Amino acid sequence: MEKKLYTISIYTENNVGLVNRISAIFLKRHINIRSLTTSPSEIPEVFRFVIVVKMTLEGIQKIVKQIEKQVDVIKAFYHTDEETIYVESALYKITSTALFEERQIQNIIKESQAKMVTVSPEFFVIEKTGFREETEKLYNDLKPYGLLQFVRSGRISVTKAKMGISDILNTFNATKQDEKKS
């Protein structure tokens, strides 16, 4: 079966050790995680993991069930690139002399629509957010002028379809209320 990129979105409780528990699921199956990002979600006290992996459809279906089986995971989803809106951010640090001496750099920055984050007498830092191809192109364009540092974030993504996490939590709260009344 053909392997493709999938974005896994996981809504979780905020518990120490959960990154370990989730990454162990991949480790056990010898699956390489391409990127992993954690952040707060739209719901207070609920965290969101975004994990990118290259797998078969059958494989991703099984692994999402294993993730969802974890007690502190509220819900997990998998999506193809077509089903999500996703970006990555990259930072590029270059010596300031290059900026002033190599006119081409200014054109590259302008064309790439990257943002200047900081400029100092020694170095400057630009930031580019977009698809992998865009941050990679900028990397390749700037490389000849000497990159002092380069770093790229994991993918962050939102889905086109509704996730329904609040519904799950509200249903739970409602049953809790019923239990108290009875």
Added chain:
Amino acid sequence: MKTKTASQPTTVQAKNISGAEAVIRCLLAEGVDLVYGYPGGAIMPIYDELYKFQDQLHHVLTRHEQGATHMAQGYARTSGKVGVAMATSGPGATNLVTGIADAQIDSTPMVCITGQVASHLLGSDAFQETDIIGISTSVTKWNYQITKVSEIPSILAKAFFIARSGRPGPVLIDITKDAQFDFFDFEYVPCTGIRSYQSDFPIAQDALSQAATLINAAKKPLIVWGQGVILGEAEAAFKTFVEKTGIPAAWTILGLSALETDHPLNMGMVGMHGNYAPNLLTNECDLLIAIGMRFDDRVTGSLDTYAKQAKIIHLEIDPAEVNKNVMVDVAVLGNCKDSLEQLLPHVQPLELTAWKARFHELNAIEEEKVIQKDLYPTKEGLTMGETLRVINEHSGGDAIIVTDVGQHQMVACRYAKFNQSKSNVTSGGLGTMGFALPAAIGAKMGAPKRQVIAIIGDGGYQMTIQELGTIFQQRLDVKIVVLNNEFLGMVRQWQQLFFDKRYASTEMINPDFIAIAKAYGIAAKCVDQREELSPAIATMLNTPGPYFLEVRVEKEDNVFPMIPSGASVSDIRLE
């Protein structure tokens, strides 16, 4: 919410008590009256409270922390309650890992409590500090490190709820020493639900009716049941289902004893050393009804050729097990007691005379080629099979049989007779040698009125032999039968069949087992003659208190039938 404890957890309050005392009060509120463990520096405050509460909470001092986990497992398996094991930090905690992994793969409800260095020392490589949360993550259903005393009641309540609900499993709670020492106002409220965790599923009626349609139309149906029937307390519903439909049923090793072995529709064991008929007919049936089982590779053999001709129905509580190894046509998610009870009114008695005749035909072949030779051997040496036959003759099938891992385990599971559920305790998924002796201790304490017989190989026995000390100290009535062939028999069998008889490190030079048992004050006997066997087993069962019986069996016997690793269930070999 359904719980599986005999007594419901209770709400408890107490002003200004220590964290250590709170732990004990939580255990009492959960109805725990028995814990297995081993003390040490980081858990001493809790042990101090165990001393004060010894009238209400019996602590069993084991000889190794691994023993504590297997005892807690044995206890859980025969009592249906959550087993509790305790250990100190560092090596105490790491010694629990094998038992935790075993409980995880065999879905055994267990709560492990470990002491940890004080929270200000975490990460400093303090004496006996180890990252037991990190180490145990992939083998626990849930784990948590408590660093603040105020967390103790809510976390322990969650621990017990998680361990016993849904698909049961092990939970580890690590408690720093300062959290044990600190004081707070205690309030214990039992956990009844966790928002991120679904433990129970309403039965989907459309799946149920699809299942009923398939069942009612089946001409050659086969049931394969697993431990889910026992864990879900579904034995009665299961038996009614089998009897109403008349469908032949076979079991996985952990499902054994859920339906009495003498039941006319009990067709024996599936899998690598299972019975001939249910294995072969897995690939002839038109409908496979899997109940509370997980299609382990030892059950299915090669998946490419497993029941391809059949429609498959899967009654299962763990969504992650559905379509994991075998793709199914209808999955009914939920506790199999609920599913079976709701399925019952929709199924009809089936006319299966010809199909059942196929089983009897194949049974006759296995009987002639394998079973008769095992149970009534004509050669000089004793066999494991005849030992089991004689045990059955004396126990009448009323005993709990605890087995270890290897040839003796397969023989015991094939031949042991069981009249009631929760009577077969073995390490199935993990295959943990050393499981049986400590598990038998827990099994006896979980069902004190029942006869408990541990059947162990000479290899596995020596892995946890020190627990004879626990039997001695606790004065436990556990009967131990070591089937001694002076080999790691199952590995030797594989070496003979698949490695050209190169017996690499499988021959054992054993100590004087009788002298060892006697050193622990345990009555002991060794037999190697056929005429001695029955009287020796009678003496063992009639002797009050613990008893050790060594049976010297044929050294190079093999267990058959056998599905070679990776082969199809159709390729089952009788010799």
